[in-house]
Amino acid sequence: MRDKIIEIILNNQDEFTSGEELSKRLGISRAGIWKHIKALKEQGYNIESVNKKGYKLIEKPGDLLTYKNICHELNTKFIGNKIIHFDTIDSTNDYAKEIASATNEGTVVISEEQTKGKGRLSRHWHSKSNEGIWMSIVLKPNIMPYKAPFITLIAGASISSALNNLGVKTLIKWPNDIILNNKKISGILTELSAEIERVNHIVLGIGINVKTMDFSQEISDIATSLYKENYKISRVDIVRNIFTEFENLYLDYINNNSKDKTLDICRKYSAIIGKDIYILQGDDKELVKCLDINEDGNLVVEKQDKTIREIMSGEVSIRGVKGYV
Numbered sequence: 001m002r003d004k005i006i007e008i009i010l011n012n013q014d015e016f017t018s019g020e021e022l023s024k025r026l027g028i029s030r031a032g033i034w035k036h037i038k039a040l041k042e043q044g045y046n047i048e049s050v051n052k053k054g055y056k057l058i059e060k061p062g063d064l065l066t067y068k069n070i071c072h073e074l075n076t077k078f079i080g081n082k083i084i085h086f087d088t089i090d091s092t093n094d095y096a097k098e099i100a101s102a103t104n105e106g107t108v109v110i111s112e113e114q115t116k117g118k119g120r121l122s123r124h125w126h127s128k129s130n131e132g133i134w135m136s137i138v139l140k141p142n143i144m145p146y147k148a149p150f151i152t153l154i155a156g157a158s159i160s161s162a163l164n165n166l167g168v169k170t171l172i173k174w175p176n177d178i179i180l181n182n183k184k185i186s187g188i189l190t191e192l193s194a195e196i197e198r199v200n201h202i203v204l205g206i207g208i209n210v211k212t213m214d215f216s217q218e219i220s221d222i223a224t225s226l227y228k229e230n231y232k233i234s235r236v237d238i239v240r241n242i243f244t245e246f247e248n249l250y251l252d253y254i255n256n257n258s259k260d261k262t263l264d265i266c267r268k269y270s271a272i273i274g275k276d277i278y279i280l281q282g283d284d285k286e287l288v289k290c291l292d293i294n295e296d297g298n299l300v301v302e303k304q305d306k307t308i309r310e311i312m313s314g315e316v317s318i319r320g321v322k323g324y325v
């Protein structure tokens with residue numbers, strides 16, 4: 001009986017299925033349906049119940065972003081060896097920073113919901129329950145602090161590659177946004193703890209909008225999600241793919257001092273190279289032509305007076321001439 005309930009609400013995953021319909025189709029009372037739903041929830045099914053609307057399956061137990069679900073078929077050396085999973089937390093980046101010195105490199109903090117998700121430039125990052133991937137990876141590279149910003153590019157390249165592996169054609173808006181159909185689906189917030197000549201740790205925060213269908217008015221023109229663009233992909237598969245792609249590019253950088261693969265990906269999938277863009281810095285807005293990403297990972301642009309300027313990540317925000325990209 002429970003399998004049948006799951007099958008019906010799974011086949012109608014975008015909408016609610018009323019208790020009445022379930023009761024008619026399965027020939028049991030609505031109270032009986034409710035008891036089965038309760039038992040399914042106890043088994044870990046995330047089912048939304050709304051009065052007068054019915055039931056909607058949000059996620060099967062296998063889809064929660066727990067270590068048990070993710071480690072299966074995960075072949076990384078250290079990224080994701082330890083995953084700390086929360087149902088809700090203020091910010092995975094803040095928690096990761098608290099535990100960073102006492103935990104191993106590669107530890108991941110992941111939460112189904114964030115109540116104070118943080119974006120770049122002190123913005124709020126919308127992180128509703130089960131709607132996305134909200135995670136932070138603790139890194140302890142033996143590098144000089146000035147080399148740390150490149151890790152944001154490695155993250156962008158690995159998110160884009162992971163999604164491309166899963167059939168989603170994304171672009172990278174240097175330095176830290178991932179774009180799908182001209183809107184943002186993912187952002188990266190890299191936080192560094194360092195001394196003058198040494199990195200203590202880096203917390204790499206990654207947010208990906210997976211199932212969000214309604215964005216608040218302030219961001220609805222610039223943000224989208226995988227589900228909204230009709231890519232219904234398991235969050236667990238995305239996370240596994242990111243861990244694998246990220247670890248390869250990261251080890252290449254840290255151990256071999258090689259940036260080539262990351263730069264190739266960032267250039268190949270760039271949303272802005274070759275385009276006119278606005279560079280925003282404080283109240284200033286400057287129209288430039290984006291030429292390239294150089295060997296240091298900096299953006300090379302041509303100004304209106306034809307001089308060339310090199311921009312470091314973190315310095316600025318970027319907008320397209322016709323909109324977000």
Ligand code: BTN
Pocket residue numbers: 090091092093094114116117118119120121123125127133134135136176177186187188189205206207208
């Ligand atoms: C941005 O595009 O402005 C960066 C967004 C980064 C959001 C992620 S979600 C997981 C991690 N925890 C946070 O509080 N922020 C990052």
